[in-house]
Amino acid sequence: MKATAIAPSNIAFIKYWGKKDEELRLPENGSISMNLNNLYTTTTVEFAAKYIRDLVVIDGKKSEKETRRVIKHLDRIRKIAKTTFKAKVVSKNNFPSSTGLSSSASGFAALTLAAVKAAGLNLSEKHLTILARQGSGSACRSIPDGFVEWLEGKTNETSYAYSLYPSNYWDILDIVVLISKDKKDISSTEGQKLTKTSPFYKVRLSNINKKLKSCKEFLNKKNFSEFGKLIEAETLELHAIMLTSSPSLIYWSPGTIQIMRLVKKWRNEGVPVYFTVNTGQDIHLIVEGENRENLLEKLKEVKEIKKVIVNNQSIGARLINKHLF
Numbered sequence: 001m002k003a004t005a006i007a008p009s010n011i012a013f014i015k016y017w018g019k020k021d022e023e024l025r026l027p028e029n030g031s032i033s034m035n036l037n038n039l040y041t042t043t044t045v046e047f048a049a050k051y052i053r054d055l056v057v058i059d060g061k062k063s064e065k066e067t068r069r070v071i072k073h074l075d076r077i078r079k080i081a082k083t084t085f086k087a088k089v090v091s092k093n094n095f096p097s098s099t100g101l102s103s104s105a106s107g108f109a110a111l112t113l114a115a116v117k118a119a120g121l122n123l124s125e126k127h128l129t130i131l132a133r134q135g136s137g138s139a140c141r142s143i144p145d146g147f148v149e150w151l152e153g154k155t156n157e158t159s160y161a162y163s164l165y166p167s168n169y170w171d172i173l174d175i176v177v178l179i180s181k182d183k184k185d186i187s188s189t190e191g192q193k194l195t196k197t198s199p200f201y202k203v204r205l206s207n208i209n210k211k212l213k214s215c216k217e218f219l220n221k222k223n224f225s226e227f228g229k230l231i232e233a234e235t236l237e238l239h240a241i242m243l244t245s246s247p248s249l250i251y252w253s254p255g256t257i258q259i260m261r262l263v264k265k266w267r268n269e270g271v272p273v274y275f276t277v278n279t280g281q282d283i284h285l286i287v288e289g290e291n292r293e294n295l296l297e298k299l300k301e302v303k304e305i306k307k308v309i310v311n312n313q314s315i316g317a318r319l320i321n322k323h324l325f
């Protein structure tokens with residue numbers, strides 16, 4: 001059977017960094033994110049007797065490393081569906097992968113939904129998030145709609161994601177500023193293995209539940225300035241852990257820091273905007289819808305910017321009828 005799914009990337013406001021179980025990808029802490037409507041992956045999967053081996057094509061290319069990870073994920077689904085059929089997987093991102101825009105989140109969410117359907121299974125949203133999490137942690141947050149919480153959980157069954165609020169809940173945007181198309185040299189999966197080498201990681205974990213609670217409270221009250229302050233401080237704390245890991249992880253480029261400084265300046269000039277950064281040099285600017293044009297005007301003045309992608313919130317992963325092959 002053949003099935004195609006589309007899944008959004010997501011931006012975490014309180015971030016996932018560090019695993020307590022590598023194999024199951026159980027995180028050390030819970031996280032909260034928003035799905036992004038202009039960064040997405042489309043994936044078609046077909047299981048059939050005619051395939052003698054799994055064939056994986058991502059953005060027109062066959063990469064050995066990615067293929068291994070995808071096959072491992074297909075195996076999880078084959079086990080549940082009790083099938084031995086090999087599969088063809090074709091996947092397309094509408095944005096550059098491995099630059100810190102979370103292509104693994106949208107990628108594994110789309111793969112999970114398409115492969116589950118193609119294998120003839122009917123799983124609950126919760127079960128889909130549990131499966132997606134094992135492919136790439138942050139992918140579980142790309143399955144439900146809008147604003148999503150991923151519960152830390154102590155076991156495979158209790159570490160799952162669910163929607164906190166639907167995608168039209170709050171008029172805030174994530175304006176992604178692309179600094180460069182260069183790929184990062186260390187993936188999130190590799191970087192996360194170093195978390196415990198930072199002397200500050202323990203401090204992070206001791207405060208994280210309080211942070212998650214505050215984030216949910218500011219979301220609930222739609223308190224933009226408190227929300228913005230919290231998520232910016234969270235990013236800087238996360239990167240302090242990365243910078244002080246051994247070996248150190250430096251994901252920023254000069255352009256990233258330039259935008260961070262400008263964001264502070266623009267706030268002083270009356271545009272309420274806050275930044276967040278994942279494992280890459282690109283920077284996400286969070287702004288209320290009413291300030292969209294003000295911010296876009298400011299961004300036009302920065303010549304180092306390669307591209308700007310404006311994202312509203314998005315619904316989660318869903319099936320579509322248009323197959324890629």
Ligand code: PMV
Binds near residue numbers: 016031105
């Ligand atoms: O799911 P991964 O292995 O790509 O890790 C994601 C890590 C961060 O993007 C830095 C944080 C997050 O919660 O998305």
